[in-house]
Amino acid sequence: MSLSLNQKTINRATLPEAVEACARAGIEAIGVWREPLADAGLERGAKLVRDAGLRVSSLCRGGFLTGDDREAALADNRRAIDEAAALGTDTLVLVVGGLPPGSRDLAGARERVADGIAVLAPYAGAAGVRLALEPMHPIYCADRGVLSTLDQALDLAARFPAEQVGVVVDTFHVWWDPRLDAAIARAAGRIASYQVCDWITPLPPDALLARGLPGDGHIDFRTLGAAVSAAGYRGDVEVEIFNADVWAAPIDDVVADVVRRYQEHVTP
Amino acid sequence: MSLSLNQKTINRATLPEAVEACARAGIEAIGVWREPLADAGLERGAKLVRDAGLRVSSLCRGGFLTGDDREAALADNRRAIDEAAALGTDTLVLVVGGLPPGSRDLAGARERVADGIAVLAPYAGAAGVRLALEPMHPIYCADRGVLSTLDQALDLAARFPAEQVGVVVDTFHVWWDPRLDAAIARAAGRIASYQVCDWITPLPPDALLARGLPGDGHIDFRTLGAAVSAAGYRGDVEVEIFNADVWAAPIDDVVADVVRRYQEHVTP
Numbered sequence A, B: 001m002s003l004s005l006n007q008k009t010i011n012r013a014t015l016p017e018a019v020e021a022c023a024r025a026g027i028e029a030i031g032v033w034r035e036p037l038a039d040a041g042l043e044r045g046a047k048l049v050r051d052a053g054l055r056v057s058s059l060c061r062g063g064f065l066t067g068d069d070r071e072a073a074l075a076d077n078r079r080a081i082d083e084a085a086a087l088g089t090d091t092l093v094l095v096v097g098g099l100p101p102g103s104r105d106l107a108g109a110r111e112r113v114a115d116g117i118a119v120l121a122p123y124a125g126a127a128g129v130r131l132a133l134e135p136m137h138p139i140y141c142a143d144r145g146v147l148s149t150l151d152q153a154l155d156l157a158a159r160f161p162a163e164q165v166g167v168v169v170d171t172f173h174v175w176w177d178p179r180l181d182a183a184i185a186r187a188a189g190r191i192a193s194y195q196v197c198d199w200i201t202p203l204p205p206d207a208l209l210a211r212g213l214p215g216d217g218h219i220d221f222r223t224l225g226a227a228v229s230a231a232g233y234r235g236d237v238e239v240e241i242f243n244a245d246v247w248a249a250p251i252d253d254v255v256a257d258v259v260r261r262y263q264e265h266v267t268p
Helices: A015-025 A034-040 A042-051 A070-087 A106-126 A150-157 A180-186 A221-230 A244-248 A251-266 B015-025 B034-040 B042-051 B070-087 B106-126 B150-157 B180-186 B221-230 B244-248 B251-266
Strands: A002-006 A029-033 A055-063 A091-095 A130-133 A165-170 A191-196 A236-239 B002-006 B029-033 B055-063 B091-095 B130-133 B165-170 B191-196 B236-239
Touching: A002 A015, A002 A055, A002 A251, A015 A029, A015 A034, A015 A042, A015 A251, A029 A034, A029 A042, A029 A236, A034 A042, A034 A055, A034 A070, A042 A070, A055 A070, A055 A191, A055 A236, A070 A091, A070 A106, A091 A191, A106 A130, A106 A150, A106 A165, A130 A150, A130 A191, A150 A165, A150 A180, A180 A221, A191 A221, A221 A251, A236 A251, B002 B015, B002 B055, B002 B251, B015 B029, B015 B034, B015 B042, B015 B251, B029 B034, B029 B042, B029 B236, B034 B042, B034 B055, B034 B070, B042 B070, B055 B070, B055 B191, B055 B236, B070 B091, B070 B106, B091 B191, B106 B130, B106 B150, B106 B165, B130 B150, B130 B191, B150 B165, B150 B180, B180 B221, B191 B221, B221 B251, B236 B251
Parallel strands: A002 A029, A002 A236, A029 A055, A055 A091, A091 A130, A130 A165, A165 A191, A191 A236, B002 B029, B002 B236, B029 B055, B055 B091, B091 B130, B130 B165, B165 B191, B191 B236
Antiparallel strands: none
16 A cells, blocks of 8 residues: 545645645655546646656545436536546545435435446446445535445445445544444455545534544554455555645645655554 | 433523423423532432422433543442432433543443443442443544444443343434444334434534534434334433523523424424
């Protein structure tokens, strides 16, 4: 496994700036987000990353399959699959979506996700892209992602070929799960992405930005990473941090800190 | 099932004020907290509740078994058990505690909980009190409660006789769980307390006060309550709300709203 910088960690950087920051810090892989990729232009962005010799560990993100406009959501996800293929990554991270506005039908929302994945999986497979289902911390169940545990994501992924649908293991989202060890072992062959991010307390006021750099919080990354490795995962390890303070800091400082934290807290 | 007012919903009321508010609203049961009970005096408080003809659906709360001073925690829990017995309730709610300061050993913290329950369960049984393990939303795993799912609480409870150790089903804490239906069915005979509280978005800045009155959020109380009822639960339904706005409102207004919300959103 080796370090990949998820672009969200340096949220205000353009794609060219992010690529340059990786090069300066000697980071060999990057997790790209669709919005800055669109800003750079798909072809130009893809060339930029390729010319810099960077691996693209994932494209973030598709999903949001629970809303009422199903066709629009599917069309957007097909575009995201095409973008991932053009960018040369085999991994498209999916945040599946929360409850539709005004709905309390959690089981129904989860069915919508399964229905959407059934439509998209063959399309992704044909493009050489794997849909990476991201179970999200239950704090986001209502408004972001109704996939709440790794087991639940694996239950859904298991309906499809492993080359079409995998899962994301993001420490922030799954660290609390009493069944995590068994779920990670069960995920062998299905882990499409491994992301690290710490759980900090007290939780910052904005729950969407409540994430810390490894070492700032409560997660034991070595133990968790060993389980992911024992499940056969050999891909990149994305450091992905949503945090207002991190986003406000100078980009090169953040990247240097990411490298240091990775070495101190994440590497085996 | 019938409505019980958990005292935390009217957080600034003294025990005498809470008892009077229940009487005025025709509420027949109350969930008492230890701090206002201590303020009233145990014997006086117990007499007050008894003279008002109120059932005490639970005493909140014991627990916090993960810290380094094990003997102090056990002693405090024995006192809580004695208080529950004196108050005439058979249910002591336990919030088990989070990670010890500076620790990342989640498995170790969970073992400390199990060890503490093993010591306390016979003591509780002898006092005619049942320890009610409360699985807490994973948002509180680090700092409040390392029991994160109903299944996990049931796995622990199952080591002890059902009259000594049960579980709390609190909608706020468990609503997101993809295995909830099966877990509630499995909880038959172990549900010591059923508490209702809504999950609201956006999540308020203080995660400890991020709870809503039934109807203000995303939880389907009727479906969840039907599952609890199908599991054989026939006890009181506590409305327990941690929310700064609710706490700031006039007490009788809050109590009237609780009665209305209960009828509109919770009763079958």
